[in-house]
Amino acid sequence: xxxxxxxxxxxxxxxxxxxxxxxxxxxxxxxxxxxxxxxxxxxxxxxxxxxxxxxxxxxxxxxxxxxxxxxxxxxxxxxxxxxxxxxxxxxxxxxxxxxxxxxxxxxxxxxxxxxxxxxxxxxxxx
Numbered sequence: 799x800x801x802x803x804x805x806x807x808x809x810x811x812x813x814x815x816x817x818x819x820x821x822x823x824x825x826x827x828x829x830x831x832x833x834x835x836x837x838x839x840x841x842x843x844x845x846x847x848x849x850x851x852x853x854x855x856x857x858x859x860x861x862x863x864x865x866x867x868x869x870x871x872x873x874x875x876x877x878x879x880x881x882x883x884x885x886x887x888x889x890x891x892x893x894x895x896x897x898x899x900x901x902x903x904x905x906x907x908x909x910x911x912x913x914x915x916x917x918x919x920x921x922x923x924x
Contacts, residue, residue: 804840807848816841816848861894863916864906871910881909 807813820841828834858866868874879888882902890896898906898917907914 804837804844807844813845813848813852816845820845857919858916859894860898860917860919861892863912864892864910867906867910867912873910881905 804816805812807816820838823834823838823841828838830839864878868878871877875888875892876885878892879885882888882891882905887896887902891898891902903914903917906912906917
């Protein structure tokens with residue numbers, strides 16, 4: 799893809815060529831705003847879009863997002879209960895027997911820095 803016009807990635811061969819060129823910039827990343835820097839950034843955007851469409855990430859459930867945050871922050875169910883103000887609510891949420899309320903989503907997002915969109919969604923109620 800180098801020395802050619804940058805174009806939409808339509809298939810695996812386009813992807814591989816763009817990735818190879820993109821990786822060639824890693825050793826000496828071009829200056830932002832330069833012609834090479836613009837090309838590097840554009841390749842990154844094209845690669846990200848292709849990967850998003852071709853290799854979608856499975857969406858985590860709200861409980862998986864909470865458990866991930868708990869693990870990341872070194873917290874346990876008692877900490878969730880304290881944040882939510884109820885041990886039984888924390889237990890019901892973690893067992894997917896109760897969905898999060900909007901105030902709970904806001905609190906978890908603010909206090910534990912969990913993206914709100916990761917907390918929104920229907921549980922597979924047990």
